[in-house]
Amino acid sequence: MAEYLRRPDDMERITTPELAKAFIDEQIAAVKAQVGDNKVLLALSGGVDSSVVAALLIKAIGKNLVCVHVNHGLLRKGEPEQVIKVFKDEMDANLIYVDAVDRFLDKLAGVSDPETKRKIIGGEFIDVFAEEARKLEGIKFLAQGTIWPDILESEAGIKAHHNAGGLPEDLDFDLVEPVRILFKDEVRVVGKELGLPDNMVYRQPFPGPGLGVRCPGAITRDRLEAVRESDAILREEFAKAGLEGKVWQYFTVVPDFKSTGVTDGKRTFNWPCIIRAINTTDVMEVSVEHLPAELIDHLVKRITTEVAGINRVLIDYTPKPPATVEYE
Ligand code: XMP
Secondary structure (H helix, E strand, C coil), X not given: CHHHCCCCCCCCCCCCHHHHHHHHHHHHHHHHHHHCCCEEEEECXXXXXXXXXXXXXXXXXXXXXXXXXXXXCCCCCCHHHHHHXXXXXXXXXXEXXXXXXXXXXXXXXXXXXXXXXXHHHHHHHHHHHHHHHHHCCCEEEEECCCCHHHHHHHHCCCCCCCCCCCCCCCCCCEEECCCCCCCHHHHHHHHHHCXXXXXXXXXXXXXXXXXXXXXXXXXXXXXXXXXXXXXXXXXXXXXXXXXXXXXXXXXXXXXXXXXXEEECCEEEEXXXXXXXXXXXXXCCCEEECCCCHHHHHHHHHHHHHHCCCEEEEEECCCCECCCCCCCC
């Protein structure tokens, strides 16, 4: 049924709490009518779209929504904890937390080719999710955070709409896609109305392969930890400087080479940490954010003193093109 639902040409853009509330009420009724007393499964990453779908479905069907949060070890600092806090502790969701960190990192060990890394991460994710789905009984529906641009882009042949794709054939679910006709800004307004925290609703884009593409080459646990810790410091300092929500995307990368440094009179041989902060409207063309000198000085100090294995901080001032946003 959801497959055929299209955004009406004259649909008013959802920009206010009132419009969001009307949409939520409408979708709650639609979901109840679609799924009845059946159980619905959802892969809850903690990103904006899946979080909004989760919050909406919890309102509609409560514990009949089964959320699966897979920690693949490539999430940002604090993300799995926040998913558990918001959905399990505060919204009382039926949430299954899967710690698959070792499984992913063992598979990725020694793999340096970017496309192979992406394939392993995507394939392993489907395997883990399918295993969880098979353990559950009586699941008829799969909820997804498909949004209207996903549909438009797949129809235009720009990108395959991959949400449902990839699950093995025996897992033949009907789809529940309550935010399917919304644009991203509308999903955020709806999420806010559903009571999700601002740092979830206004979150910057984060790639599916996560920190894996910011740890170029073969991922090692120590270098991955340096990416995660430096990213956490960067986010914290951007928030303090009032840049959160103003700069479109910002993150750190720790490349796989070392350089000489000195700490407390002793020679070090450690990695550099690269800071990338960019702005864009369409992601096809990207410009760099020029950071205030004081903030840069402060970031250099914190990252080199607090993050193990880093002795140098570099800033990437390259627009797209010629560089892409991510390093892999
Ligand atoms: P690039 O590196 O292609 O990134 O210039 C453009 C935007 O897309 C994000 N990105 C991804 N998002 N899965 C995603 O969901 C991915 O595999 C992926 N790769 C890149 C990137 O963070 C940037 O916002």
